Amino acid sequence: MAVIQSSAEIMSLLEPLKGQRIAALQVLGVNSLKTFSPTPEALVGEVVEAADVVERTINVDTANHVISFDLQRTGRLVLLESAEPYRLVAGTARPTVRLLMADGSGMDLTEPAKTKRITVTLVVKPA
Template sequence: MPEMPEVQGLVDFLAGRATGRRISVARLGSIQALKTYDPPLEDLLGATVRGARRHGKWLDLVTDPMSGDGAAHLVFHLARAGWLRWYEELPKTQLRPGRSPIALRVGFDDGSGFDLTEAGTKKRLAVHLVRDPDAVPMVATLGPDPLDPAFTVEALASILAGRRTRLKGVLRDQSVLAGIGNAYSDEILHAARMSPYLLASALTDDDVGVLHEAIVAVLQRAVQAAAGRPAAELKDAKRAGMAVHGRAGEPCPVCGDTVAQVSFADSALQYCPSCQTGGKLLADRRMSRLLR
């Protein structure tokens, strides 16, 4: 799933490529991807792109005023298996709903454009056309952005105070902190040398400072690695920058211990036992059942 750094990379890429362009194509490839009906998607035709923004993991393509009612925002979430595919020359082939991975096609007056694609059978990619991004419920309820200057150590302490929830879950909760998902929560906890199962309420003041530093450092580094890259290279840049996420069975780059994994129904977390859990392996109930 694209997280804050990759989404920011896509935002920067779109802002550089699409700003000032007039939209000439706005066509659905998957009816279920579009979550709004007013204004209709056709209202984008002829609109000029004014820029791109990010709200957590949501991308926001901002266009000029629509029917005198303010700017139109094409707000979309790529979900687990979605991506943005950019073309310097948009394909001329007709979309066949239900027959391809393309959820939405947007084209511009210079012939360029992009497809929003989604692999797999679980279709969760979401597209909203709204006059205000806060009209999207999951945008309106986002927590603070960890790279906002207002996200201080004190702000994090206030968020964590009394919260009897595992740190892994806290970091992934978009209503608590916006933009962090499974991958970067693994990386942040590894950098902070903290167990993903540690309760947020158990952190001392010093621990909160360490966690805050890890959050900001890991995300800033990843955003910098994504900066200036074309959309097609962002996934590889993300994978290359991971210390533990997606690297179960490989040596930890810090201590050399073997990176371990806990599997869940539809996801998994990775961690270093030596760096994060005092050498102890975390219980993996799903794997334990398989070994019986």
């Protein structure tokens, strides 16, 4: 069984994302995206201003949006030094979510089970 990441461990993994420009958000879990507006494409070019963890939910703030990733019970955050858009390749594990940064880095949200429970919610910040 996978070891559950602590809030402190997740926070340390989120640190390198601060100040980075978002290149893309790929939501690869079929039922993972819980909002239709704004779309993930609205995040392109936004800069990560802050990130925090409340229990098993990661909140990433930009100037205009808040992205919430609920890791549920077994989700894990994996920092990627070099990341490209996910492409289906036989024999490789598919992340539930991939966040790509303009500098070529990124993060995957993964789950050990075939049932994908990680959820993604995008909210526009009030003006």
